[in-house]
Amino acid sequence: MPSPEISSPVSRHPFALLLPEESDRMDHAAAAILPSTRLMENAGWAVARVIRNRFSPRRVTVACGPGNNGGDGYVVARNLARWGWSVRVAALAAPKPGTPAAEMAACWTGLMVPFTAEELAGADLVVDAVFGSGLKRPVADDVAAVLAAAREVVAIDMPSGVAGASGEILGKARDCTLTVTFVRPRPGHVLQPGSDLCGEVICADIGMPDAAWDGITPVVQHNKPGLWSLPVSGDGDYKYRRGVVSLCGGAEMPGATRLSARGARRSGAGLVRISAGEGAPAYRLGDPGLIVDDAPLSELLEDARRKVWICGPGLTEDEVAATLPQLLKADRIVLADAGALAWGAQDLSRLKGVAAVTPHIGEFRKLFGPVEGSRLDAALAAAKRINAVVVMKGPDTIIAAPDGRLAINTHASSALATAGSGDTLTGVIAALLAAGMDVWEGCCAGVWLHGEAGIEAGKAHGGWPLAEDLDLPLGPARATATRLAREAGDKKATGSLL
Ligand SMILES: NC(=O)C1=CN([C@@H]2O[C@H](COP(=O)(O)OP(=O)(O)OC[C@H]3O[C@@H](n4cnc5c(N)ncnc54)[C@H](OP(=O)(O)O)[C@@H]3O)[C@@H](O)[C@H]2O)[C@@H](O)CC1
């Protein structure tokens, strides 16, 4: 899934996905510094410029709502008309008198047409300036029906009907070719289902004063290298410094555990060991570099170097019950997945003490109940509930920490939708935690590396890789992430354009 293109200086919070309340606070702060219509003029001009760059002159109807989104629309109309385009404005309702939007509406001296399906259908291009990203209540059916009649749409800030905070559709919304937003993208630009309607997303610089960022610490981040940095390897490395990953291996389903082990080994773990008990012979048939232990778990836990454990992939619930409590009692950093989630779903307190869980949406619902409303809110509430990082896996993966940090990963490929892919991810994350990364950052980095490996494996295998194909691209993925993180750091330092 492509990332929104940001065309603004990124010295502050380059990965932020602004929540509507954060954006409102910035607007308030900016209003004390700039004339009230300056940002609206800049926003409308930026959208008009994008349209001029992307389309040849054509008949445009700008559909304007009563708020500031509509205000931006009047500025787009004025600029396009100034450049000789044929432009009409269809207003859903007039802006409130005395507002910046009303001032912009008063500056529009061109044609006004009724806000009807016929008018919008008659235009070659419709600019959707009805509602912006702060939408909180459903768009009425008759309004949505008018927008639905448009042949092609460019949205200002957000397609009307998509909640910027969550990507939920409030009422109805329609697909757009292009969405131009401002300052930083919003969660709704990257979270499904709303993100599917945005088309290409461009984030424009509208000259937001630097001081307007004061006091704003964005909660939600777009998961990219630079948000985190991978552990650096050096000449003095040895296997225990790179980190040890241990896995609980079951007797019945060795495949999943082996995929996790491979993910960990290819992601830089110095040593990967499987505690396999009676199942040891099956694991010994496999990779010779994998250490297989058949001693009792209690004995293995005497080794303090074995800090990071994976519990769940390839385990039955009985096998989880026989191992997870021991790991938690021994105060290990535990990643719980698959079988451990099924066991934990019966009683959430069984997961107390795990560092992270990695459920897909089905497992998430079994653990935490139905997801109503924002998935971001649901993931965060779950992380607080179990006091662990929650990785809610999907085409757009959410990584939530109990301290409130949230990231959304869109660097992925549908090639990852294959059995065993999640087991590999658990191994990747474990390797990063074993190397000393913070749990939330390690989960963010692991999800990105796994996505990158999926993209590359997809290319190498005609779009249809197996989970077994995901491990080889993990080394190159690390190199790519390290390079991108360095470049992001350079851009942040110089405030240059992304
Ligand atoms: N920093 C930035 O990013 C900048 C952002 N800018 C722009 O500001 C935009 C945000 O503006 P905004 O806050 O005025 O919101 P917007 O969506 O235009 O409309 C609110 C109006 O719609 C109404 N209304 C709401 N929902 C409704 C519904 N379902 N059905 C019917 N009515 C509904 C609501 O009514 P009320 O709730 O008050 O009753 C109110 O009258 C943003 O998207 C961007 O384009 C730039 O100008 C400058 C810099």
Ligand SMILES: [K+]
């Ligand atoms: K809009």
